[in-house]
Amino acid sequence: MNAKLKIRKVLSGAQAAAEAMRQIDPDVVAVYPITPQTPIAMQFAEFVNEKKVHTEMIRVESEHSAMSACVGSAAAGARTMTATSSNGLALMTEVVYIASSTRLPIVMNLADRALSGPINIHGDHSDAMLVRDASWIMLASENAQDVYENTIMAVRIAEHKDVLLPVMILQDGFITSHSAETMYLFEDETVKDFIGEYNPKYSLLRTEQPITIGPLDLFDYYFEHKRQQIEAMENAKRVIKEVFDQFSKLTGKTYNYFEGYKTDDAEFIIVTMNSSVGTAKFVADEFRKKGVKAGVVKIRVFRPFMDEEIVKLLKDAKVVAVLDRAASFGSNGGPIFHDVRSAFYESEKKPKMLNYIYGLGGRELSVEMLKKVYSDMVKVNEGIKVEQIQCLGVRD
Secondary structure: OOOOEEEEEEEOHHHHHHHHHHHHOOOEEEEOOOOOOHHHHHHHHHHHHOOOOOOEEEEOOOHHHHHHHHHHHHHOOOOEEEEEOHHHHHHHHHHHHHHHHOOOOOEEEEEEOOOOOOOOOOOOOHHHHHOOOOOOEEEEOOOHHHHHHHHHHHHHHHHOOOOOOOEEEEEEOOOOOOOOEEEEEEOHHHHHHHHOOOOOOOOOOOOOOOOOOOOOOOOOOHHHHHHHHHHHHHHHHHHHHHHHHHHHHHHOOOOOOEEEEOOOOOOEEEEEEOOHHHHHHHHHHHHHHOOOOEEEEEEOEEEOOOHHHHHHHHOOOOEEEEEEOOOOOOOOOOHHHHHHHHHOOOOOOOOEEEEEEEOHHHOOOOHHHHHHHHHHHHHHHOOOOOOOEEEEOOOO
16 A cells, blocks of 8 residues: 555545545535435535635535536636536536536536436436536546545546546446445645646636637537547547556556456456446456456546557457446447447457446346356357347346
């Protein structure tokens, strides 16, 4: 354990997000409560009340208002953060697009939860997938430790002059947000030194340097501004790795867009993100004991999606199973499956691929289910026909 990551605590994922926010001490937090994000807002409100931060916390009347306030705050030059879940994200989606199009480095924690209807308050990734093309950088979190570290790194990534895009940190609702685990924090000064002072180049409050924010932008310039967003997301690929490498010097750990677990010689690999990674690692270990060369690829960066990196990790596998905790209705498989399979389009060497839709509405992903996934991959390699796209753990 690196000496600088040395404060041992037992925290939930929601508390870990709030602790990172406390240490970052943003200028403004505008937030509206929604299950299972509420503990993030509640814990941070306590920090504000106890004067442990200097943050102006704005209590708004809806999630749409929360992101609208964040846009105004960030446009005025304030370091700005928020958090939400599920239908709250759906309500604020109009302004989520405005935030990225206006190139505002807002950082938002998302406690992933199923979208209605039917009404469901438990975790899946349908809310994150709703905005996967909204030009937000998206960092995925296996556990509370990841939530904490991703939140800190997100500030540096978002505010980089070559990026200036908002960042979303994903954690599984209830599974991560409400489950307490042992983790390690930095001392406050370490975080402050790492993120540095925020000094935006442009601000609405600099009257000597007038700018326009959110103008009417028709066919004369709209396309050019979208092209700039495309370039910013391309720049983010480089900047994310730079920030990961700098953060690694503090923690002694390695960070990457995709992080392989026992993938060096793996023939059968599960690709997944968020809390499912830990269960997949456990099952991979069980199959290794049986002589099956099993591995796991953890997605840390979902947007931008790094085609070259995922191909590098998976190209020598015989069979790959992609796990999606969201359905992409009317298409062939889930959203992560689309990205992974598309990445291999130009490759001469490619593994066989399976896709499993799992855990919708918070349904538990069990060890037995993942044993079936690895067993299916072994069957495919032996020439036995297995349905390529399946719903895992659903009743007939």
